Amino acid sequence: MEVKVxxxxxxxxxxxxxxxxxxxxxxEGNGRIAILSGEEFRLVADAPVSDLVVVDQREYTSRTKQERDKLEKTYRLFQQDYHLIRQRTDYYTSGGYATDVNYFQMPGKVLHLDGDPLYLKKCLDLYERIGVPVQGVHCKETEMPEKVAELLSLYRPDILVITGHDSYTRTKGKVDDLKAYRNSRHFIQAVREARKLYPSLDQLVIFAGACQSHFEALIRAGANFASSPSRINIHALDPVYVVAKISFTSFMERVNVWDVVRNTITGERGLGGIETKGILRTGLPFQYYED
Incomplete structure (x- = not known):
């Protein structure tokens, strides 16, 4: 089959x-080169056309079934966590189940900046399924530093996600050399610009990074969570599970880093962070109005 866009x-x-x-x-001089975007992982690469194999529909159907199975497993684990959070809320709000109280909850609001519109759409679908309030904006990685302040002022989120495509190329420098990364420096600068408006790590929670991103530099810049400690590829939907855990954890509790990353698809080799307060607030009473 022919390799084409x-x-x-x-x-x-x-x-x-x-x-x-x-x-x-x-x-190019040596022949045709294809620019590639990961279908499941946040990775951009290039390769000679001669190195590529076109995946037919049967193979693709098999791969997507495996992908759905992984996503469902992660989603079920998140649902278990959320169920435990609801149980704790029920207990404390009702005074140890002493009274029957109708309450409402306000999870953390998310602003998600993504350099890839297809990945952004997948993430927004998952946010909706989980129930996280979100505003998604497609923004090129190179433009994120100059646009993030305006977008923060417009949407006033509790959680900011800065992600897209990235990669580390060993031939361009050592692992601590930002010049060896495709977009890490843009993510880092965007985090710094956000911290000028919100210096406190608890006032605005930030997730930043993509596949193989410079984890340590992102954390130093002010991110609460970032990728990628082992410079591996991260799954396109991992940022959603990270911020959803924070969004649904009470502001009275701290989110253990291991509790956040253990149920993601990539795990601790691809994601990490620092101890962070939750965002969720509970109120009462909840009023029912009939039409």
């Missing part, structure tokens, strides 16, 4: 480990 492909030289979509074709 929009085709789903895998790389022979990497033993067909990841599924990519061709986003652009370029002509």
């Amino acid at each position: 929009g085709a789903l492909v895998e790389r022979k030289s990497y033993k067909r480990d990841l599924l990519f979509r061709v986003t652009e074709m370029k002509e």
Whole structure:
């Protein structure tokens, strides 16, 4: 099958480990080069067309079923966590179940900036399914530092997500050299700009980074959670599970880092952070109005 823009492909030289979509074709001296965007992981790469294998519909259906199974497992684990949070809230709000109280909850609001519109759409669908209030904005990674302050002032979120595409290239520098990363420096600068408005780590919770991002620099810049400690690829939906845990944890409690990352798809090798307060607030009474 012909390799063309929009085709789903895998790389022979990497033993067909990841599924990519061709986003652009370029002509170079050695032949045609395809620009690739990870279908499941936040990774941008390029490869000679000769190194690519087009994935047919049958293979794609099999891969997407495996992907759905992984997502459902992670979603069930999140639901278990949320059920425990609801039980604790019921207990404390009712005075140890002594009274029958109708209460309402205000989870943390999220502003999600994403450099990839397809990933953003997937994330927004999952936020809606989980029940996290969110505003999503597609924004190129290079433009995030100059736009983040205006967007924060407009939407006034409790949680900011800054993500998109990134990668580390060993031939461009050592692991601590920002020049070796595709977009980490843009994420870092965006975090710094956000912290100029909200210096407190508890006033605005920030998740920043993508596949293979410079984790340590992002944390030093002011992110509460970031990727990627082991410079591995992170799943496109991992940021949603991280911030959803924070959004539904009471502001009276602190979120243990391990509790946040243990149920994500990528785990602690791809995600990490610092101890952070929850956002959820509970109020009462909840009034029912009939039409």
